[in-house]
Amino acid sequence: MNATTDLARADLAAASSLPSFDSLFGLPGDVPHERVLLTSDPASGLKTIIAVHSTARGPAFGGCRLWSYADDASALTDALRLAQGMSLKNALADLPFGGGKAVILKPAGDFDRGELFASFGRAVQSLHGSYITAEDVGSSTADMRRVQQETRYVSGIPRDGGFGGDPSPYTALGVFVAIKTGAQLRLRRSSLDGLRVAIQGLGAVGMHLAALLHAAGAKLIVADVMPQRVTEACDRFGAQALASSEIHAAEADVLAPCALGAALNATTVRHVRARMVAGAANNQLASLGDGDVLHEQGVTLLPDFLVNAGGIISVAREYLGEGAKAAVTAEVSRIGERVAELLERSAMQNCPPARVAEAWAREKLARAA
Numbered sequence: 001m002n003a004t005t006d007l008a009r010a011d012l013a014a015a016s017s018l019p020s021f022d023s024l025f026g027l028p029g030d031v032p033h034e035r036v037l038l039t040s041d042p043a044s045g046l047k048t049i050i051a052v053h054s055t056a057r058g059p060a061f062g063g064c065r066l067w068s069y070a071d072d073a074s075a076l077t078d079a080l081r082l083a084q085g086m087s088l089k090n091a092l093a094d095l096p097f098g099g100g101k102a103v104i105l106k107p108a109g110d111f112d113r114g115e116l117f118a119s120f121g122r123a124v125q126s127l128h129g130s131y132i133t134a135e136d137v138g139s140s141t142a143d144m145r146r147v148q149q150e151t152r153y154v155s156g157i158p159r160d161g162g163f164g165g166d167p168s169p170y171t172a173l174g175v176f177v178a179i180k181t182g183a184q185l186r187l188r189r190s191s192l193d194g195l196r197v198a199i200q201g202l203g204a205v206g207m208h209l210a211a212l213l214h215a216a217g218a219k220l221i222v223a224d225v226m227p228q229r230v231t232e233a234c235d236r237f238g239a240q241a242l243a244s245s246e247i248h249a250a251e252a253d254v255l256a257p258c259a260l261g262a263a264l265n266a267t268t269v270r271h272v273r274a275r276m277v278a279g280a281a282n283n284q285l286a287s288l289g290d291g292d293v294l295h296e297q298g299v300t301l302l303p304d305f306l307v308n309a310g311g312i313i314s315v316a317r318e319y320l321g322e323g324a325k326a327a328v329t330a331e332v333s334r335i336g337e338r339v340a341e342l343l344e345r346s347a348m349q350n351c352p353p354a355r356v357a358e359a360w361a362r363e364k365l366a367r368a369a
Helices: 005-016 072-092 113-125 141-148 168-185 204-215 227-237 288-296 310-320 325-333 335-349 353-368
Strands: 035-041 046-054 064-067 098-105 196-200 219-223 254-257
Touching: 035 072, 035 113, 046 072, 046 113, 064 072, 064 141, 072 098, 072 310, 072 353, 098 113, 113 141, 168 204, 168 254, 168 310, 168 325, 168 335, 196 204, 204 219, 204 227, 219 227, 288 353, 310 325, 325 335, 335 353
Parallel strands: 064 098, 196 219, 196 254
Antiparallel strands: 035 046, 046 098
8 A cells, every 4th residue: 555656557557458348346356345335425425445455354444546537437346346355465464454445436537635535534434344445546645634524444544642544564574574574585685786677666665665666776777757757766766767658677686567457467477587576565466377378488476465565564553552663563564484384384385476466465364254
């Protein structure tokens, strides 16, 4: 989760190329979502979809995305996919929450942002705690403050005298720890010094990740649709710039997708030259079959719903009132331990990591149910 547009672009842009839902209630091949709420409010311009995938482990927890969707069907597909991903993510992170997600269809023209999020807060409240929201792509801590005026089922808000606020640094930390662990176990690197990392997307999470990698001595290759972000990374970190259309094929040790969901698809996976993939973008694989192709090519994929859990860990601990910077940092750092366990499971089963991770998460969901 984070509040930048970069982490969503192919989650959304690729909706037209991905299999669409065959039911209003869920995705092909998966059990139906427990609840899908569609709410509109002509006064504020709100049109929102709140998808609750599973509450087996507790209330569904996941961010609120504000985006200009091509149509209502694309918005519904996005909500369903993201909610499913949150169930897997929260399960692997051992959080006492299920998976859910909200999307708001961005109104055309001028609109009152405060009224829009107030109306969204009332929609969240109508679920009486079965869904808890936080910021995501297109929304901010200020928006969550406005939601908080309508419901207590919200997190990701700066708290006076307590832990809280923007979760993107913790998302970046989790990805950094995953890259470090993967580099040790798969690339046989004792440190990140000199490791070549190609970062696709330099939003809040991508830029934080770049800073962490640079401080550890990594050599960065970067791409973003906004030139000023690329310039900033080149100036701050001595990064090499590459076009967004070419970054997936960069000559690098690690590819870190932090911009596009479904960026790893039937067209791009065969051009990946990196030996490992680990990034912050949600739904990086267009399909599990694309992960199989990477595995056959000798590329180690660390699934996004394992490595990018730092943000949800942050807002979950804030919501539970258990947060403190040192404790949350330590919990996010344990993503490295789960990466090590995943790689061991994958080797023992001779199975691609993406499939192993999804089965692992679903085992946790089944035990909770």
